Amino acid sequence: MFSKFFTLAPGDLLRDAVYRRLWSSILISSLGGQITMLALPLTAAVLLNASPTQMGTLQAMEILPFVLFSLPAGVLLDRCAKLPVYIWGESLLAVAVATVPLAAWLGVLSMHWLYIVGFVLGCVYTVAGSAAQIVLTQVVPRERLVEAHAKNALASSGAEVAGPGLAGALIKLFGAPLALAVDALLLLVSAAILRGVQVKETLSTRSGQGFWIELKAGLRFVRERRLLVSLAAATGGWQLFHNAALVAQILFATRELKLSPQTVGLSYIALGVGTVLASFFGHRISRRIGPGPCLVLGYAACGLGWGQLALAPSGAAGVASFCAMLFSFGVGAVLIFINFLSLRQAVTPAPMLGRMTSTMRWLILLPAGPGALIGGWLGEHVGLRAALGFAGAGACLLALWAWRNEVIRDVRELPKPVEVVTA
Numbered sequence: 001m002f003s004k005f006f007t008l009a010p011g012d013l014l015r016d017a018v019y020r021r022l023w024s025s026i027l028i029s030s031l032g033g034q035i036t037m038l039a040l041p042l043t044a045a046v047l048l049n050a051s052p053t054q055m056g057t058l059q060a061m062e063i064l065p066f067v068l069f070s071l072p073a074g075v076l077l078d079r080c081a082k083l084p085v086y087i088w089g090e091s092l093l094a095v096a097v098a099t100v101p102l103a104a105w106l107g108v109l110s111m112h113w114l115y116i117v118g119f120v121l122g123c124v125y126t127v128a129g130s131a132a133q134i135v136l137t138q139v140v141p142r143e144r145l146v147e148a149h150a151k152n153a154l155a156s157s158g159a160e161v162a163g164p165g166l167a168g169a170l171i172k173l174f175g176a177p178l179a180l181a182v183d184a185l186l187l188l189v190s191a192a193i194l195r196g197v198q199v200k201e202t203l204s205t206r207s208g209q210g211f212w213i214e215l216k217a218g219l220r221f222v223r224e225r226r227l228l229v230s231l232a233a234a235t236g237g238w239q240l241f242h243n244a245a246l247v248a249q250i251l252f253a254t255r256e257l258k259l260s261p262q263t264v265g266l267s268y269i270a271l272g273v274g275t276v277l278a279s280f281f282g283h284r285i286s287r288r289i290g291p292g293p294c295l296v297l298g299y300a301a302c303g304l305g306w307g308q309l310a311l312a313p314s315g316a317a318g319v320a321s322f323c324a325m326l327f328s329f330g331v332g333a334v335l336i337f338i339n340f341l342s343l344r345q346a347v348t349p350a351p352m353l354g355r356m357t358s359t360m361r362w363l364i365l366l367p368a369g370p371g372a373l374i375g376g377w378l379g380e381h382v383g384l385r386a387a388l389g390f391a392g393a394g395a396c397l398l399a400l401w402a403w404r405n406e407v408i409r410d411v412r413e414l415p416k417p418v419e420v421v422t423a
Helices: 001-007 018-048 054-075 082-106 113-140 142-174 176-194 211-223 227-254 263-269 267-290 291-310 316-346 352-363 368-381 384-404
Strands: none
Touching: 001 176, 018 113, 018 142, 018 176, 018 227, 018 263, 054 113, 054 142, 054 227, 054 352, 054 368, 082 113, 082 176, 113 142, 113 316, 142 176, 142 227, 142 267, 142 316, 176 291, 211 227, 211 352, 227 263, 227 291, 227 316, 227 352, 227 368, 227 384, 263 267, 263 316, 267 291, 267 316, 267 384, 291 316, 291 384, 316 352, 352 368, 368 384
8 A cells, every 4th residue: 555655656756867866956055954944053052142134134144155156156056067056065064164163172163154154045046056956957857847846845755754754853962053063974875975076067068168158148038028037036136135034044043032042943843843734745736836826825925924923922932933834935035936937947048047047046146145135134233023024924925916917927838949149
């Protein structure tokens, strides 16, 4: 009975050995990422007693590299093989997070050290993260991108169910800084798995074309596609509100709700449950109502989660509200990104994928840094509830705007790639 339940369908993507290896790497890397997602801000909030403004600055330092380097990274990625960049990125992430427990052991850990680590993490995510998204298009046919992103989200979701409990236990046993050493180890395992992935990539040669000409071609490609512009505006707005909430939510849990680091870790299991459900059903929802309406649903789910937490009382009801926020965010974020990533990749020809990916990441993350700083300022000068309320109300208004935008609302299936644009 159980063997039938776990048997893969004949055409399932996980039957493909190359994709299965890529998926396994994502699962392991995501498990480590869950540890860092909790251990890094908890190190700042609990061990270093960071203020809301310092938490906002830490978040902004992770985002700054996207603003500085996304566009040139796109040009470079279109000129080189993406898989080696992805592999080296995982390795460099391992080194960066490993410096935190080392600095704590040496007695030199400070917020400035965390700022530097955050900046390095952002640099890697900027370049290697874009490469990872393109590698998927080299492994999976374009018409199955939504399915692939949903399965990738399911891998991440599995990590989000197991990861917070593991992170909470590690933090309780060894402290938040030392828990990051486990993430470093998992990232090295992920890099080792990726070394066995085989992809065929034919690099286009564009002799005589300069760096800045190619960079402007990527910007022009995005600017001339109404769908890409609308997606960038909507998801960029979501990033602003998301980062405002992200700055406040750990501080709200530890200072307003009085949760211990271990309890915060256990609460994050609700995030994993939400992402698992959305990953499992997201592809079906997108197929039934369309990628555009599914995006809108994701924005609204996140906004409602942040908004209700801003109104939460203290005590057990507050803890339940915190878990409900994490669950709602997990559902919303998966619905947003499996459709956002699939739409932008489906409409883009292969020679332009690197520049389109980096341009879109640059555009959507431009508002993220200001969002983190706004969240930090509101949390410190008005209150943590104000930061969460700002994020919740803003995301709900964004969902309403996206629904009224016919370019997003009327997308009921993945578009075809447009003509190849030469730089």
